[in-house]
Amino acid sequence: MRQRCCFFWVCVSSVFCIIPPALALTNQDYDQGKVSAYQVLKQYFKTKGFRSGNITIPELQLDIHLEDHQLFKKEEEIEDIYDRLTEIRKEFGLDAPETQKVRSTGFCGVLKAECSGKDAQVYFILIKQNLNPESRIYTLGHEYGHFLWYLGQQELIYSRFNEPEMIRSTINSNKEFAILCSWTALKIVGVSLSNSVIKFSPDRETRERSSQIKELVNLYYRK
Numbered sequence: 001m002r003q004r005c006c007f008f009w010v011c012v013s014s015v016f017c018i019i020p021p022a023l024a025l026t027n028q029d030y031d032q033g034k035v036s037a038y039q040v041l042k043q044y045f046k047t048k049g050f051r052s053g054n055i056t057i058p059e060l061q062l063d064i065h066l067e068d069h070q071l072f073k074k075e076e077e078i079e080d081i082y083d084r085l086t087e088i089r090k091e092f093g094l095d096a097p098e099t100q101k102v103r104s105t106g107f108c109g110v111l112k113a114e115c116s117g118k119d120a121q122v123y124f125i126l127i128k129q130n131l132n133p134e135s136r137i138y139t140l141g142h143e144y145g146h147f148l149w150y151l152g153q154q155e156l157i158y159s160r161f162n163e164p165e166m167i168r169s170t171i172n173s174n175k176e177f178a179i180l181c182s183w184t185a186l187k188i189v190g191v192s193l194s195n196s197v198i199k200f201s202p203d204r205e206t207r208e209r210s211s212q213i214k215e216l217v218n219l220y221y222r223k
């Protein structure tokens, strides 16, 4: 299969605040109600298609629950990841991303929004169009891996392995965890990992590390 490991971008330094409009009463007797600034912030993201609550991740056979201040959106069939990312960043008043970091089949980003002293984390996943079925599953597994890492929910995956402690101590970074989830997603749908390779990955070291992680998934994934 042809697969390119994605790079990821995390926008932890891009903190912005949305100021709600002044809520004026039309007259003394008619209270139109107050909305907190934080409520306006959450509502803003919800109108853009982000949501909280239960999120199903079929590719990893997982359901997770997002708190009120955590919002998520996935977009598939993206023509050009870089262009879409630039669009999203523009919406939030951010500069265009560095080109070389987003030439891939998928992307997972985080925006951190702050208002009235409260934080909201806004996660989004972008998946390129016209991927073959295996590449699509691999890419979704990978991006959801980043998402789970940001949420601190790695145990949901580690606990499915024989020797979870060994797997946990082997995976050293967000990037490696995403690779673990890529291969796990393929294993779940029954793709032969022995016959799968990554092409166009960024460097030799990543390709080799990916092969090692693939072997671990092949040998130790049990669910």
Ligand SMILES: [Zn+2]
Binding pocket: 005, 006, 007, 008, 142, 146, 175, 178
């Ligand atoms: Zn990645």
